[in-house]
Amino acid sequence: xxxxxxxxxxxxxxxxxFAGYFLLEGFDFGVGILLPFVGRxxxxxxxxxRTIGPVWDGNEVxxxxxxxxxxxxxxEWYASMFSGFYLPLFLILLGLIVRIVGLEWRTKVDTDYxxxxxxxxxxxxxxxxxxxWGVAVANLIRGVPDNAGLVYPLLNPFGLLGGLALTAxxxxxxxxxxxxxxxGELRERAGALLTxxxxxxxxxxxxxxxAAQFLxxxxxxxxATGLAAVGLLIGIFGALRGRDGIAxxxxxxxxxxxxxxxxxxxxxxxxxxxxxxxxxxxxxxxKFMTWSAILITPLVLLYQGWTYWVFRKRxxxxxxxx
Numbered sequence: 001x002x003x004x005x006x007x008x009x010x011x012x013x014x015x016x017x018f019a020g021y022f023l024l025e026g027f028d029f030g031v032g033i034l035l036p037f038v039g040r041x042x043x044x045x046x047x048x049x050r051t052i053g054p055v056w057d058g059n060e061v062x063x064x065x066x067x068x069x070x071x072x073x074x075x076e077w078y079a080s081m082f083s084g085f086y087l088p089l090f091l092i093l094l095g096l097i098v099r100i101v102g103l104e105w106r107t108k109v110d111t112d113y114x115x116x117x118x119x120x121x122x123x124x125x126x127x128x129x130x131x132x133w134g135v136a137v138a139n140l141i142r143g144v145p146d147n148a149g150l151v152y153p154l155l156n157p158f159g160l161l162g163g164l165a166l167t168a169x170x171x172x173x174x175x176x177x178x179x180x181x182x183x184g185e186l187r188e189r190a191g192a193l194l195t196x197x198x199x200x201x202x203x204x205x206x207x208x209x210x211a212a213q214f215l216x217x218x219x220x221x222x223x224a225t226g227l228a229a230v231g232l233l234i235g236i237f238g239a240l241r242g243r244d245g246i247a248x249x250x251x252x253x254x255x256x257x258x259x260x261x262x263x264x265x266x267x268x269x270x271x272x273x274x275x276x277x278x279x280x281x282x283x284x285x286x287k288f289m290t291w292s293a294i295l296i297t298p299l300v301l302l303y304q305g306w307t308y309w310v311f312r313k314r315x316x317x318x319x320x321x322x
Contacts, residue, residue: 006290007280010073011270013293015263017069019256021062022133022166026255027248028056030174032099032126033167035119038178038189042112045119047315049103051181054311056103058304060096072289077270077279084144084271088136088154092129099125130170131163138162138208141216141265143272158211165208169232169258172201173251176235180244183314191239198236205232209258212265221264227257 031052039045071078082089102121108114138159139145145153175197178190206229213225231254238247268275280286 006283006286007073007277009290010069010280010286011263011267011276014066014069014073015259017062017066018263019259021059021066022170022259023252023255024055024059024062026130026170027174027177028052028059029126029130029167030170030172031178032122032174033171034174034178034190034193035123035126037193038186040189042115044186044189045115047182047186048178049106049122050315051178053103055307057100058307069289073281073286074270074276074279075281076274077276080271080274080279081140085136085154088132092132095125095128095132097125099129127167130167134163134166135159137166137262138212140270141212141262143269158215161204161208161211165204166258168197168200168204169251169255172197172232172235173248173255176239176244176248176251179239180248181314186315194236194239198239202232202236205254205258209261212261216265217261218264218267221261224257224261224264228254228261231255231257 031048035045035048039048067078070081098121102118102125106115106118106122135154138161139154139156141162142156142158145156175190175194179187182190209225209228213221217225231250231252233250235247235250235254238244238250268277270276270279281289
């Protein structure tokens, strides 16, 4: 099709979908993780959840789309990954379900006891997926052990560093989002946590990016590594100076850059003994998918952009006063 290498095109498109998922769902996870630290009262917790309320379910569509594209474009990779990572992916799904239940059912019963249990579900469901995604991505970069189904081989030093790093970066991303979307006491409380969160994100995220680049990166992925570092630094500096838009934009760039680094480092071997061309569907299938993507993707991006524009205003200070 137009002389394009369609398996390579779809590898890039799937990287784009996962970058969009980590970018958008990343701050959702960050807000959920920060819930017990920033939301000390019911009014503050409720306000925190309202910042992601209109968008969190739309953000999860990126994961569904990425999974569907992976299944259609690279069925061999999809089958191998869901078999080799069966338990981690099952736990990710379980965490997402628990989180969804907490978010959807939190206001159904007006008692402190009910809300406390829903909050626990939101917190656990916000911690579990980023940790496991980080472990999975790190092992895809380094090469998946043959006995990965036993889980413990995935918990190697590089895999554990990936889990901690991705979680720390998501928490910083969620913190800059909270600062962008709130005002008054809640915004100040979020700012008070900036120093420890920023330190963890810099140390863990920096260590993972450097290790991934030196051990598995390509020459061109130095660009992604540099963008990730610059994004984190500008994000922290912008947050400290109260430039919330700059801070959130910068952490967004950092999340996207880390995703690019991860996919670039694993290229072209998507699984041990399997490159992306061996894993790809037939040319006819990829052509059909490409035309579908050309027609549908702009509409989806416009719709989601419109959603964020409609809910762009901050939650005012009086909304979160205790």
